[in-house]
Amino acid sequence: MVPLVNPQIARRASLARQSWWRGPVRWVVAVLALVAFADAAYLSWKSFSHSPVAGCNGTGVVDCDRVLQSSWARCLGVPVALGGAVCYAAVFGLSLAAGRQSDETDYWLSTALVAAALLAAGAALWFTLVQIVAIGSLCRHCIATHLCGLTIAGLVLWMAWRQPLAASQSHVAIPGVGGPRRPAAPRLAVGPSLPLAAAAAGGILALLVAVQFLLPTKTFEASKPQLDETIDMTAAAETPSADADDVSPTAQPHVVNRISDEADADGTADEAPPTDDQPAQSPDSNEAQASADPAPVESTPAPKREVTFLNGKMRINMYDEAVLGSPEAPYVIVELMDYTCPHCRQMHKKIRQAKERYGDQLAVVIMPVPLELECNKVVPATSPEHRGACGMAQRALAVGKISPEKFVEFHNWLLAREEQAPSAAATVRRAFSLVDRKKLSALSDSDEIKGRIQKYIRLFSRLSDQYSTADKPFGLPVMIVGDTVLTGKIETVDDLCNEWEKAIDIKPL
Structure with missing residues (x-):
């Protein structure tokens, strides 16, 4: 075939x-x-x-x-x-x-x-x-x-x-041709x-x-929460909220005037304080006061300045908090953070650079929220990188209570390295070098400092309950700027400043 x-x-x-x-x-x-x-x-x-x-x-x-x-x-x-x-x-x-x-x-x-x-x-x-x-x-x-x-x-x-x-x-x-094979056509x-x-x-x-x-x-979110209950962050939680008459007409919506130490019950706190050129009382009143029985000497009242945020639903006393800047600064923002949080350390550098643009007119209130189970029962478990967070927060707040000026130095030192937080031993040595050792040891473990941390944790939990979803968890750092809450990663200083200026209408110097 x-x-x-x-x-x-x-x-x-x-x-x-x-x-x-x-x-x-x-x-x-x-x-x-x-x-x-x-x-x-x-x-x-x-x-x-x-x-x-x-x-x-x-x-x-x-x-x-x-x-x-x-x-x-x-x-x-x-x-x-x-x-x-x-x-x-x-x-x-x-x-x-x-x-x-x-x-x-x-x-x-x-x-x-x-x-x-x-x-x-x-x-x-x-x-x-x-x-x-x-x-x-x-x-x-x-x-x-x-x-x-x-x-x-x-x-x-x-x-x-x-x-x-x-x-x-x-x-x-090649068919019909004997001999060696020939290259085929390419x-x-x-x-x-x-x-x-x-x-x-x-x-x-x-x-x-x-x-x-x-x-x-956009890797961050700016939103305005609608809280049902007031969050009182002052030392005396039973203190009533400031009346509308206490709000300065020239202050920002979230800033309440400092309550004068000389204020009496009938509302004379609205009067301007006396100056050196203008005596506070007339000679007659001085003679009448001298003739009266001397009143017992009382301790000087602690300074107080209340600031409200989130449409008046959150209230703090600037002199109770750890502050970067002056407690009397006209503009105030709050940062919820953790000293062992890598994202908080990255944000710290941007906050310092942004704050330099506004100078003394801006103050940043630091509220540590340790991500460690020892003091924060909201955390399901303690990750290795967050061990020692409670101790760092307690020592930082204690340093701020003893010396507000030293707190700024200690806070910046704790967050200086973006890649890793300092060890617990290094933190203790640094804190002892800044303030009195005995005062720091006693205050760090005091109920006052631990109670403040628990208030910060409850504040974070309240905000987390409102914002956190399955596809958008609520994590640190968090900034409260006026009535606005900033969450997520703000990548540039310009973005951070733009959000601050939109929220509280602050202007660079």
């Missing part, structure tokens, strides 16, 4: 149609894509849930939480890790499908595979550069995913460039279009970069 097809011609045609995507490389790429997909999906989940990332505790250069909470980690509000998961899922599927279809279908599948691999490599280079230059921290999981992407791109490009060479060097026998196997794949990947990556620059994602 004479065959209908010349076997030699059939073998040559089969060789020419041999796919470029074959061998063990296909399975290596599929496994790498699956690993990268799992890592990117995990980061997407952590980004949506705002929960800590395993293996990145926020100390040193490696800080996954700092990377994931930056504006660079999102594009139009969507985590870029989710886009990475989609890209690697596409690589996984295309790596299994390419090279097994008809010529036309395989052409498009192969081109899509190369484009996805190039996109993964380009995104890996871009986001690694962002972590080093813009964020200043690295994410272990992100770097692992990027390494998978670069390896995938290298293998895919190697196979795409290797196949034309293999096809051009193949040999076939017919290329069905494979991807590298220019088309590069153009597609480059266009998508350029669009991503442009959107991140032109439309950065």
Whole structure:
């Protein structure tokens, strides 16, 4: 029987149609894509849930939480890790499908595979550069995913460039002619279009970069809560709220005038205090007072200045609090923070720079909320980085009570290093070097200091109950500016100042 097809011609045609995507490389790429997909999906989940990332505790250069909470980690509000998961899922599927279809279908599948691999490599280079230059921290999981992407791109490009060479060097026998085999015609196997794949990947990556620059994602929230009950943060919780007559017409809505120590029950506190040029009393009144029996000497009343926030629902006494600045400053903001919180340490530098713009007209009230179970029963468990938070908060408030000037120095020292809080032993030594050792030891463990911390924890819990949701947890640091509550990560000093100026209408000096 004479065959209908010349076997030699059939073998040559089969060789020419041999796919470029074959061998063990296909399975290596599929496994790498699956690993990268799992890592990117995990980061997407952590980004949506705002929960800590395993293996990145926020100390040193490696800080996954700092990377994931930056504006660079999102594009139009969507985590870029989710886009990475989609890209690697596409690589996984295309790596299994390419090279097994008809010529036309395989052409498009192969081109899509190369484009996805190039996109993964380009995104890996871009986001690694962002972590080093813009964020200043690295994410272990992100770097692992990027390494998978670069390896995938290298293998895919190697196979795409290797196949034309293999096809051009193949040999076939020439029918009817004896002797050695002759090189076959340089017919290329069905494979991807590298220019088309590069153009597609480059266009998508350029669009991503442009959107991140032109439309950065807002990483913080400014809102005005509507509290049902008044939160009294003063030392005497039973003290009634200040009347409307006590509010200065020139003060900001959240600032209440200091109550004069000489005020009497009939409301003479509104009168201007006497000056050196104008005696407070007439000579007749002085003689009448001298003729009267001398009254018993009383201790000087403690200074007092009450300030209200959140539409009058929160009230504090400036002289009871630890303050950065003057208790008499016309503008006041409150910061809820923890000395062991890495995000609070990062925010501290921005607050100092922002406060310099406003000088003595702004004061910052510090309210520590330790993230340690020992004194904060709201915390489910104590993370290693938060051990010693209660002691730091107690010593800081005690230093502020003994010497308000030394508190500023101690507070700045505790938050000087962004990557890690000082040890408990170093904190004690520093505090002893600033104030009297006996006074500090007695006051740190006093019910007064511990009670103030519990008030701060209850305040944070009240705000958390109103703001926290499953997809938007409420965490430190928190700033109360007039009637506005600022939460989340404020990345620049300009953003911080803009929010302050909108909330309390303060102007730079």
